[in-house]
Amino acid sequence: MALENNKDALDNFQQAAYKNPGEAVYWATLAIFYYNTGNYTDAFENIIKATTLNPQMQEVWYNLGILYEKCRQPEEALIAYAKVLELDSDDNDSQKRIIAIKSPYYQHEMQKTAHIT
Numbered sequence: 001m002a003l004e005n006n007k008d009a010l011d012n013f014q015q016a017a018y019k020n021p022g023e024a025v026y027w028a029t030l031a032i033f034y035y036n037t038g039n040y041t042d043a044f045e046n047i048i049k050a051t052t053l054n055p056q057m058q059e060v061w062y063n064l065g066i067l068y069e070k071c072r073q074p075e076e077a078l079i080a081y082a083k084v085l086e087l088d089s090d091d092n093d094s095q096k097r098i099i100a101i102k103s104p105y106y107q108h109e110m111q112k113t114a115h116i117t
Helices: 002-019 024-036 040-053 058-070 074-087 092-102 104-114
Strands: none
Touching (some): 002 024, 024 040, 024 058, 058 074, 058 092, 074 092
16 A cells, blocks of 8 residues: 555656656655655656756755765765755754764764675
C-alpha cells in the first residue's frame, strides 16, 4: 500500500511539474520526494532545475545544501548555504549548518566515516 501511495504521489508531482515546467516550486517538490525516497540522483536533478528556474527561492538553496551534506559533499553544501545567506542574511538555519560544517567535530566525523567500507 505504501509503495502504491508513493507511486501515486510521484505521478501527481510529475504531472504538476510537466504541466508547469517554468515553475520552480514543482521541481523543488519533486526533489523533496526523491530525497525522502533515497533517490538522490533524481533529487539533485530536480533541485538544480528549481534553482535554475528561480534562483531567488532560498528554501531550494537550503534544501540543496542538505542534499549535498547527505551525499557527503560539505564544500558544495557551504556554497548552497552561502547562497541562502545572500538572499536572507538572517537565515538562522543556514548559519547553523555553516557553523556545523566548519566545526572540527564535523570534519572529524567526515574523515572517520569516509573510510568505512
